[in-house]
Amino acid sequence: MTENEIPYKIYLSENEMPESWYNVRADMKNKPAPLLNPATHKPMTAQELGGVFCDELVRQELNDTDREIPIPKEIRDFYKMYRPSPLVRAYCLEKKLGTPAKIYYKFEGNNTSGSHKLNSAIAQAYYAKEQGLKGVTTETGAGQWGTALSMACAYLGLDCKVFMVKCSYEQKPFRREVMRTYGANVTPSPSETTEVGRKMLAEFPGTTGSLGCAISEAVEAAVTHEGYRYVLGSVLSQVLLHQSVIGVEAKTALDKYGIVPDIIIGCAGGGSNLGGLISPFMGEKLRGEHDYRFIAVEPASCPSLTRGVFAYDFCDTGKVCPLAKMYTLGSSFIPSANHAGGLRYHGMSAVLSQLYHDGLMEARSVEQTEVFRAAEFFARTEGILPAPESSHAIKAAIDEAKKCTETGESKTILFGLTGTGYFDMKAYEAYNDGKMQDYIPTDADLKKGIDGIPRFPGNDF
Numbered sequence: 001m002t003e004n005e006i007p008y009k010i011y012l013s014e015n016e017m018p019e020s021w022y023n024v025r026a027d028m029k030n031k032p033a034p035l036l037n038p039a040t041h042k043p044m045t046a047q048e049l050g051g052v053f054c055d056e057l058v059r060q061e062l063n064d065t066d067r068e069i070p071i072p073k074e075i076r077d078f079y080k081m082y083r084p085s086p087l088v089r090a091y092c093l094e095k096k097l098g099t100p101a102k103i104y105y106k107f108e109g110n111n112t113s114g115s116h117k118l119n120s121a122i123a124q125a126y127y128a129k130e131q132g133l134k135g136v137t138t139e140t141g142a143g144q145w146g147t148a149l150s151m152a153c154a155y156l157g158l159d160c161k162v163f164m165v166k167c168s169y170e171q172k173p174f175r176r177e178v179m180r181t182y183g184a185n186v187t188p189s190p191s192e193t194t195e196v197g198r199k200m201l202a203e204f205p206g207t208t209g210s211l212g213c214a215i216s217e218a219v220e221a222a223v224t225h226e227g228y229r230y231v232l233g234s235v236l237s238q239v240l241l242h243q244s245v246i247g248v249e250a251k252t253a254l255d256k257y258g259i260v261p262d263i264i265i266g267c268a269g270g271g272s273n274l275g276g277l278i279s280p281f282m283g284e285k286l287r288g289e290h291d292y293r294f295i296a297v298e299p300a301s302c303p304s305l306t307r308g309v310f311a312y313d314f315c316d317t318g319k320v321c322p323l324a325k326m327y328t329l330g331s332s333f334i335p336s337a338n339h340a341g342g343l344r345y346h347g348m349s350a351v352l353s354q355l356y357h358d359g360l361m362e363a364r365s366v367e368q369t370e371v372f373r374a375a376e377f378f379a380r381t382e383g384i385l386p387a388p389e390s391s392h393a394i395k396a397a398i399d400e401a402k403k404c405t406e407t408g409e410s411k412t413i414l415f416g417l418t419g420t421g422y423f424d425m426k427a428y429e430a431y432n433d434g435k436m437q438d439y440i441p442t443d444a445d446l447k448k449g450i451d452g453i454p455r456f457p458g459n460d461f
């Protein structure tokens with residue numbers, strides 16, 4: 001196949017779409033550490049997890065052995081409404097950069113929620129419905145996950161209660177209204193509707209909330225309402241599993257043209273899009289079949305992989321969730337205001353944390369202004385207005401392409417373009433007005449969060 005025959009967009013037909021998710025844990029020699037009960041420090045049992053999560057999702061969370069997990073037909077049918085997502089050869093970007101690198105991106109913004117989160121939302125809502133539940137509860141920070149879940153719940157006829165971090169609730173009224181249009185019940189967090197919320201409001205009146213606190217409220221709402229379970233849009237291993245649809249599609253499309261990427265890049269908040277994108281490629285690396293470079297890109301303001309510690313930590317501020325072993329900045333860490341709402345989580349997926357710890361993946365952090373410079377450059381060359389989160393990956397991909405210009409190597413780069421930035425125009429406004437600032441926490445700032453990580457025998461860091 002000659003260069004010119006590779007189209008701008010590589011599509012798959014419906015019958016080339018994946019029928020199974022790929023579970024990378026099956027190929028990991030060092031499995032991610034199990035979730036622990038925060039009171040006993042013993043691994044969470046399926047029964048304990050079943051009080052909070054749907055039964056099938058608990059099975060998926062605990063499944064470290066099955067490589068392929070079939071995607072139920074109903075979910076595949078839903079996927080067909082907005083998938084396969086295009087795999088784009090960034091010819092225009094390459095030309096503008098004058099790089100010998102070949103750049104591809106997998107674009108997940110082609111649905112109303114505007115991001116990859118719908119891939120897991122539909123799966124989680126489906127299993128809740130299958131179990132005969134009335135509804136699900138969740139938190140949302142920037143709003144992408146809440147929007148995706150409300151779409152999935154509307155489709156399946158499930159009730160959806162979303163706790164939205166108060167500052168986003170106020171600053172992003174459009175996201176809130178999209179969710180309400182799909183029938184979700186949206187509550188600003190912290191709220192008076194839960195014990196955790198009331199405690200938070202009493203202790204910190206005027207707080208604009210945090211993702212960790214909204215998680216605690218959503219979990220409490222699930223366990224105190226008959227017929228409800230809690231669902232989470234990132235971090236958990238089941239979410240990475242669902243997001244593997246991104247990687248499996250990308251690999252199928254690349255294989256059609258015999259294209260083998262050298263470097264695979266994704267932004268990393270809780271790790272789900274990156275984990276999903278790299279999964280089948282990482283599988284080959286783990287099985288010794290092929291070597292790839294994987295790069296996780298995180299904001300310098302919330303640098304869990306690059307400056308956090310690898311330890312068991314709480315997943316939420318209220319400390320009601322199980323402990324996860326992950327790279328973390330501490331559950332009390334609150335990143336300075338930044339515009340990549342989806343990348344502000346204090347921890348990282350246990351799967352990606354283990355892979356990073358074992359030297360199978362790299363990580364780097366980038367600052368906000370340079371990310372927006374890359375976003376603007378990308379919008380003007382490739383036409384898509386990227387989400388601030390996704391632009392972290394764009395920045396790293398451009399940097400790698402520029403290195404190729406210097407060395408003359410023509411590496412093949414694949415990156416995940418997770419979503420569109422239409423609801424982030426406040427951030428673009430700050431950038432366009434020259435008012436955007438870079439906040440990098442000092443070591444002393446980080447120490448406060450890390451000091452709050454629980455210490456118990458075996459949790460050394």
Ligand SMILES: *Cc1c(COP(=O)(O)O)cnc(C)c1O
Pocket residue numbers: 114115116117144145233234235267268269270271272273274342343387389390418419420
């Ligand atoms: C949520 C989100 C992210 C980060 O979440 P991951 O779980 O790390 O993938 C990245 N991009 C967009 C557009 C998002 O909505």
